Amino acid sequence: MTADTSTRYREFKMPDVGEGLTEAEILKWYVQPGDSVTDGQVVCEVETAKAAVELPIPYDGVVHELRFGEGTTVDVGASIITVDVAPGSGEPAPAAASAVAEEPVEPAEPAEPAGPDGPAGPAGPTGRTPVLVGYGVAEASTKRRARRGTSVAGAGAGAGASVPGQATAAGAAAAAIQAEMNGHTGTPPQPRPLAKPPVRKLAKDLGVDLATITPTGPGGIITREDVHAATAPATAAVPAVAAPVQAPAPAPVAEPATAAQAAGVTAGRETRIPIKGVRKATAAAMVGSAFTAPHVTEFITVDVTRTMKLVEELKSDKDMAGLRVNPLLLIAKALLVAIKRNPDVNAAWDEANQEIVLKHYVNLGIAAATPRGLIVPNIKDAHDKTLPQLAEALGELVSTAREGRTTPAAMQGGTVTITNVGVFGVDTGTPILNPGESAILAVGAIKLQPWVHKGKVKPRQVTTLALSFDHRLVDGALGSQVLADIAAILEQPKRLITWA
Known part of the structure; x- marks a missing residue:
């Protein structure tokens, strides 16, 4: 008894791995046609506008076809790989997968996203409706354009080749379910633009x-x-x-x-160089932030000699064994203490509701330069972490970012950010706020400089801090107090105990 081709060949579609992103670029395939795969096995790595993500296959079987080559940007909802879940059953391969073409087929239209009031809108000039932020991916539509009789086999072929037998009963069932979900069976409501x-x-x-x-x-x-x-x-x-x-x-x-x-x-x-992926998302976010939030940046130069001595002492502390201990750790802790003393700085501006949202938690973002561009993952609930816990979280964050394994979830929900420009030997800068945040601290290079200490000029470890904040909700007095508190802690790190 042989397997039905409608169930034998399974299509794995590009998922929405970044909460509403519309596309992803295939960076690397880990399998090739003919390879056996198991449920949960990672088959490829893709890059969205937020991060690089590995995709596991949800089937057991043999890879029949890779629909796109490495370096191709694919819409969410498009089929990227076909898996034969019943190899050796004797059934012929689907025509779309076996035929060889002299020219590529037109890409099949992906599923029409459903908004809260029904279908998101009509198809565009190409016969497809793109997936937009917040809409997710709906089930495949049963209405498709007429296909040509040929297809491209292997990597680089058009997306979404249909599987025989699915466009009738399964399609009708999907349409009925979609109509029931939309709350109607007749004329659809007015589509949302x-x-x-x-x-x-x-x-x-x-x-x-x-x-x-x-x-x-x-x-x-x-x-x-x-x-x-x-x-x-x-x-x-x-x-x-x-x-x-x-x-x-x-x-x-x-x-x-x-x-x-x-x-x-x-x-x-x-x-x-094409503008895409993380670089494209970063550019859009920075332009939006720069022209939406009125930025104010203040600077302070501080003697951090005692902080640097404490860093060296902590490196030999048994409670910090195996952890990454550096000046950034104590600077992060100083910022958290300053926020605790000035909680109004940890807020967001809600334009839609005309409200200032005070956050009673701190998700501390750390700007990280990676080969794919600047990303800002954050440490969730950093305000509740002890110094060893904060050191462990910082170490994991940096290592994951350098390996290009930062997940989209790790870059969402940040409240304040630190950017360490000092690692490049830069003294200071005017950082741009991350969208949705009210403050960002830039840390300059720590250098040995002549400094007046106890009435005498002595060589001291000195750095310059720059704090940018959203002047709609953080006025000059509050921003200045936060920056002054950070500087005071770094000058006298014992305040980490007395002020905490």
Whole structure:
């Protein structure tokens, strides 16, 4: 007795690994067609706009096809790998997986995301609806475009090849379930306009109703240009033309000669590097923060000689054995104590509800430079940790970031951040706030400098601290007090005991 092809070949789709992210880049495949896999086995590593993540396969079987090559950016919901869960059953492979084509197929449309009131919106010019932040991934739609009779086998083929037998009964059942979830079986309610959160905020600030805008972005997404065009005179609004979506090309076989060439395309004396992944997300976050929150930065130069002596003593302390002990550890502890003394600095500005949200916990972010760009993972509930616990958490955070294994969850929910520019020999800087946070502390290089100590000029260990804060909710007095408290603790580290 042979297995039904509709159940024999299972499609594993790109999951939403970053809470609402729309796409991910395949960094590396750990399996190839013909390899056996088991439930829970990691088959590939992908990079989202937040982190690199390993994806486990949820099936037992044999890899039949890799739908995309390494270096390809894939939409959430698109099929990335086909697994034969009943190898040796004698059934022929699906036509879409076995046929060889001279040209790639058009990518199949991913599932239409469902909003709180029903389907998120109509399909765009390419016949697909992109997944937007907060919508998640719905079940596959039964309505598909007519497919060509050929397909590309192996890595680099179009996503979402259908499995025979699934577009009838299974599709009808999925449609019925979706209709029941939406609370209706007839005409769907008015769809919600498709737009990313920054665009929605821009429309709100400009008083523009998104429902009145004709989208020009790929897949029917409303862009920033659409919003600005809606506020300009009618004669000045020229809708942009959405570029056609092409099927992804297979990854190149030849290895590039340099790291720069690996990241982009070199032509003549220039190399053009695509803006994507962590770099793209960081740029968007920093631009949004810089032009949303009114930044104020204050500076203070402090003698940290006693702190440096305490660091050396702690390195030989048996309670700190095996832990990473450095100046950053005591600076982090000093910031936590300063926040405890000035809790109003640990807050966030809620524009939608017109509220200041005071946080009764501290998720301490540590800016980390990685090969993929700047990331800011945070230590959850850092305010409750002892010094050894804080040292352990810092060590794990830094090691994980350097290995590129930081998860999206580790970078969410931060309340305040430390960025250590001193490791590059830089004296100070004007750090930009992480979105949703009210303060960020920059630590400069610690250098031996002439300093007046007890009435005499002596060589002392000195550093400069810079504190940026959101002036909407942190006024100058509060920001100054926080920075002064940090400096006082680093100058006299015994205050870690007396003030804590």
